[in-house]
Amino acid sequence: MQGKPRGFDKAMQLIERGVDIPNPWSLDIGDDVDLDRISSDGVTIHPGCRLHGAATVISAGVHLGEEGPATVRDCRLGPGVRLKAGYFDHAVFLEGSSMGLGAHVREGTLLEEQASGAHTVGLKQTILFPFVTLGSLINFCDVLMAGGTSRKDHSEVGSAYIHFNFTPDGNKTTASTFGDVARGVMLDQPAIFLGGQGGTVGPVQVGFGTVVGAGSILRDDVREDGLLVLTPAPDGVSRPNTPRRYKRLAPLLEKNLGYLAGLVALEAWYRTVRTPFFAQQEFGPLMLEGALEVLAGARAERTKRLAALIATIEPDTDGRRQLVDRHADLLASCAPDQVPGHLRQAPAALVGPLTAAAQAGTGYIAAVQALESPAKEAGTAWLQAMIDDTCRRAAALVPDMGLFEAD
Structure with a gap:
């Protein structure tokens, strides 16, 4: 007689604690999974799922595998997350986020x-950021939206959309930003729409409220907010290819340094603003630990x-x-510990009401959206000052590159 499958005993322990597991014989639960990091409150793990990794967290109300088998490896899943089927590895999903069948995250x-x-979706x-929705058959890597x-x-992002993030020269200094961190965290900016059967050639920066028509290939920045962009197919080009020419090196560096600066600001937001909400x-x-690790x-x-690009x-x-x-x-200048001390302190007008809201049990989204305009403006100004300072310090190290001079 065939023995019990790996993880069967752990599955039974979870069932005894109240986790809904319709078919414990079908699960594969690794020896490294810590059951104390799996909630017993409203969690459902459907047949065919695989759980691995000591870092894995499954919060209350999570549903795994309702559309097909789901593999979860060292992921942290917040309350009410639904991973319907696919492969999920070293990723973090906050409250109420979800992915459909065939996801590869x-x-x-x-x-x-x-x-x-x-x-x-890959x-x-x-x-x-909150509410962002991706359609089907999408590759959207190296992006902040x-x-x-x-x-x-x-x-x-419409179905069949691609973010082209790998160049013929083999580099991936191609991260694109749709919206921005300093305004985006306030959850009050106009939505961005990227029409289906289209793509973006990274790196680009796109303003809030931008609408890119279906079938368009976005190759340039759309810095101004609220524009409709329809890009025709480019005229035919046939010419000698010279690898690693980097004709537009300064803009390429600016976008990469700006992306890094945005990550620095987002980490500060998590450490100062989000912490009391996670505590609830x-x-x-x-x-929170997992989100900071991702950043x-x-x-x-x-x-x-x-660094790999600069080496060429x-x-x-x-x-x-x-x-x-x-x-x-x-x-090295684009690291959080390089931010001057006076910029690390979030304005009291922002932190005070948000901390009070968290302690009163108000959710993160509701609390941020309830902020009065002066608090939001102070928060955006704080984050933007941090971003601008990071970019200025980086540019000062290579003055002959002329970085950010137009700004």
Whole structure:
């Protein structure tokens, strides 16, 4: 007679604690999974699921595998998360976020509250702010996206959309920002719409309220808010290909440094503003820990990719020579511990009412959206000052590159 499957005893322990597991014989639960990090409150684990990793957290109300088998490895799942089927590895999903059948979600991914993806979505090094919705058949790696005010008014990526994040030269200094951190965290900005059967060639920066028509390939920034963008197919081009020319090196560096600065600001937001809200959740401190790990990992990824590109640059101008010689200091300057002390302190007008709301049991989204305008403006100004300071300090290390001069 065949013996019990691996994890059967753990599945039975979970059932005894109140977890809904219709078929414990079908589960694969690794020896490294800590059952004390799995809630007994309203959790359902459907047949065919696999749980692995000591870091795994499953909060109250989570549903796994309702559309097919789900593999969860070292992921942290907040309250009410629904991972319907697919592969999920070293990612963090905050309250009410979800992914559909065939998802492939890998490290560096953070879905904030009520962010979601439909079926067959691939994510890696992706940060989605609350409400952001992805359609089906999407590859959306190396992206930060914000915008929208609710599940009925949300930034959306249409089906069959691709973020092109890998160049013919083999580099991935291609992270794109749709919206921004400083305004996006206030959850009051116009939604962004990327029409289906289209794509973005990273890196780009796109303003809030942008609508990109279906079938368009976005190749340039859309810095101004509220624009409709329809891009025709480019005229035919046939010319000699010169690898690693980097004709637009300064804008490329600016976008990568700006992305890093945004991550620094977002980490500060988590440490100062979000912490009391996580404290109200059953596994809140573990969820906060996981989110901070994702943000640190995102900075490490962007730094690694930028260093790899700089290593291929021919130092044939003063600016490029400075960049090659000082790149280690340049990249080190984009770390949270380099932010001046006076910029690390969040304004009391922001922190005070949010902390009080958290302690009163108000949820994060409701509390942020209830802030009065002066508090939101103070918070945005604080985060933007941190971003601007990080970019200025980086630019000062390579003055001959002329970075951020237009700003």
